[in-house]
Structure formats: structure tokens, C-alpha cells
Amino acid sequence: MGLGLGGWSxxxxxxxxxxxxxxxxxxxxxxxxxxxxxxxxxxxxKAAQIGGLPMGLAEGFEFTATTDSDGAPxxxxxxxxxxxxxxxxxxxxxxxVDEAGVSLLADGAxxxxxxxxxxxxxxxxxxxxxxxGVDALVIAVGPDPAPGNWIQTQSSARLIxxxxxxxxxxxxGVGVRDISLPRIVxxxxxxxx
Amino acid sequence: MERPRTSMAGQIVGRTLITVxxxxxLACLVHITVVLAIPKMATTTASVTLANxxxxxxxxxxxxxxxxxxDALAGDRQFRLFACPFDLAAQPIAxxxxxxDVFWTLAIFDNGSRNTYSLNDRLTAxxxxxxxxxxxxxxxxxREIGAQELEKRIVVELDFDQGFAxxxxxxxxxxxxxxxxxxxxxxxxxxxxxxxxxxxxxPGPADDNRV
Numbered sequence: 001m002g003l004g005l006g007g008w009s010x011x012x013x014x015x016x017x018x019x020x021x022x023x024x025x026x027x028x029x030x031x032x033x034x035x036x037x038x039x040x041x042x043x044x045x046k047a048a049q050i051g052g053l054p055m056g057l058a059e060g061f062e063f064t065a066t067t068d069s070d071g072a073p074x075x076x077x078x079x080x081x082x083x084x085x086x087x088x089x090x091x092x093x094x095x096x097v098d099e100a101g102v103s104l105l106a107d108g109a110x111x112x113x114x115x116x117x118x119x120x121x122x123x124x125x126x127x128x129x130x131x132x133g134v135d136a137l138v139i140a141v142g143p144d145p146a147p148g149n150w151i152q153t154q155s156s157a158r159l160i161x162x163x164x165x166x167x168x169x170x171x172x173g174v175g176v177r178d179i180s181l182p183r184i185v186x187x188x189x190x191x192x193x
Numbered sequence: 194m195e196r197p198r199t200s201m202a203g204q205i206v207g208r209t210l211i212t213v214x215x216x217x218x219l220a221c222l223v224h225i226t227v228v229l230a231i232p233k234m235a236t237t238t239a240s241v242t243l244a245n246x247x248x249x250x251x252x253x254x255x256x257x258x259x260x261x262x263x264d265a266l267a268g269d270r271q272f273r274l275f276a277c278p279f280d281l282a283a284q285p286i287a288x289x290x291x292x293x294d295v296f297w298t299l300a301i302f303d304n305g306s307r308n309t310y311s312l313n314d315r316l317t318a319x320x321x322x323x324x325x326x327x328x329x330x331x332x333x334x335x336r337e338i339g340a341q342e343l344e345k346r347i348v349v350e351l352d353f354d355q356g357f358a359x360x361x362x363x364x365x366x367x368x369x370x371x372x373x374x375x376x377x378x379x380x381x382x383x384x385x386x387x388x389x390x391x392x393x394x395x396p397g398p399a400d401d402n403r404v
Contacts, residue, residue: 001220002216002217002219002220002223003219003220003223005216005224006219006220006221006222006223006224006226007223007224010228014228041228041229044305044307045228045229045231045232047306048235048238048305048306051235051238051239051306052239052268053240053274053300053302053306053308054308055268055308056310056311058298058311058312058316059298059300059308059311060298090296090313090315091363093269093272093365095269103270113271162269164269166296166298166313166363167296167298167315
């Protein structure tokens, strides 16, 4: 009983991000101490479980979204619009992957997601409540073509959007709770969405 | 006659209590062991993949295309990854890269995927990157012999010997392919040996021994 309970509770603690710094901001979430767990064994275990090469604070900061702004799971077969602004950073990238980290971009899509150096900025009104409006952004994500910035996805898998900010003060100088990230709203209707 | 029955009931309650407590204690121990063991047991992490890849020493190898690196482990697919494994037990390591237009970051990992030191190109925008990785005893020795080269470099003291340095180089940006190729071709990861000319002069007695 002890063996089972111990193993189960350890698994549950990691699954539920217990004792691990994780920030939720609308649809977006970010782990803040996986790169340098600094004596937190739960963060070390979580980092090993994820298995990646976490970014240090001087490199950048990563947010992931698995739901839209209403809390519904994101699906690669549906259309979405990202509206709003991205925090100050020298560079940011946006990518679409499945739960195993495999790309959900359509075959023949020109690049691996989009980035801040190759985007079209939208008029402020279109981006809606975009805070100061300086970085007003409209990005379409989904299988149906859209004008402007468009990440073309395919498959019917659960979709994870990854927003990475490079050379940013988010996470170090600027608290994760003090920033504004794009809202993810449903786009053009499709069957099954 | 009541007394033995009461003590028997007490014994049963006592035993149950001890069993439950022992079970809880065991659960706690297992919980702690599992959490602590995961980083050491994990075999699918990027750092294990890199450690098993037998990458050449003293060289940054392109690891973005490695099978296990092409999914979640690799992180941002708009970046190319270059790794140089090192073992400070043998000697300190010097890492350098030229001034460039491409955006890059550098991170130093231990073999347990712990990102222990990182920087980005802004820190070295005017002069290029000159960095040296040392452990505590090497740093003490280099200071002792007065290696002046250390003053021109970013000195990173690590509390582990084996790990890898990782450049993440941004691939995007129109017309940056040439700049990217030139940057990638110039990044270096070499054994660090202080130039004898820059060492501080030996103190007096050493001079007496010279013939």
C-alpha cells in the first residue's frame, strides 16, 4: 500500500505541477523555474520528464496555450484568431505543435511558424483590446487561408501554441503577471469545431 | 474477564495504527525516492540524447537535425542548435563567436538538462563572444599564475565537469542566410590554454633558477 501510495502521489504531484512555479495568464501558461530548478526536486523531476533544453532567463521565456480564451481545447482542424499584443522582446516566435511536440503545420507551409521579424502589423482597431496598441497583432491559426499573418495547420489533433520571447525582461525584470498576451478566439467556423 | 478483551482490542487498534503509520512512512519514502530518481533515470531527455550521440569534442556540431531532437526536445524549430560537449576534468574550455547580425543565445547545460548559465548576443554586440568555462580549482590555478587573458573573457565557473554548450541560432530573417553561415562557421569550442606571453612574470626565486 505504501509503495503504491508513494508512487501515485509522486506521479500526481508532477502531473498537477504541485510545488512547481507555473503561471497561468488567460490561455497561456509558463513554467518559471524549470531551467534552473535551484534545489527544487519537483522542478528538476518535471524538467527531466519534459526532457527538453529549457531556456535560461538571459535567452528567453516560453508560453504555451492549449485552450482558447473560453477554455475550450485548441484543435488543429479549427480556425482561431490571436488578437492583442506581445510583450517587449527583441524577437518572438509562434509555433503550432501537438502534445508530443510534433509540428502541426500543413505540409508545404513556408516556415516553422511565424516570428516578429516576418509579420504584418494590423490596425489597432482590428486587434481589439490590445493594451497600448503599439504591438497590435492579428494572427490567424487554422486550416483555412486568411489574409495577413496566417499559421496554416492540418490534422485533427489537439493543438498547442508556443509563444517564445527572446531577450526579454519577462520572467526576470518584469513579472509574468504584469504583461499582456494575445487572446485566442474562434475564427471562421468549420464543421466539428 | 473484561480486562483481557479490552487489551486485545487495544492491541488490534495499536497494530492497525502502527501498520497505517508504517505504510504512510513508506509512502513518503517512496514519494521522495521517485521524485529524486526521475532526473537520474530519465533516458529520453535531450541531454541524454546529446550525451549518447558521441559528438566530436572541441567543436560545435549541428544537432537540430538529430532524430530525437526534431520534436519537443529541440524547442524552437525556427532556431538551429549547435552543441559542444565538454569535460572540464581534462582542461578549461574556451568558447568564442564573432560579431554577427544573426540573433543567437548560448546556454551551458549539465548532463541533467540543467541550464546553468545563459546569455544572448546583446552582451557581446560590440566585440564578439570570448568566454571560458572553468571549475573552481582551474579558476584558482589560472588566477594564481596570473593569466591576463581572463580579464578579456567572460569567466564562467561551473560546479560540474561534464556538460555541453548550446548555441541557438535564429534561422529566420530575410537575407540572413549568409550571415548565419558565416556565424555558424566561426563559432569555436577549444581547450583553453593561457598564452605564455600573457602570464604574469614568475616571482624572484624562479628568476634565480634561470641560466
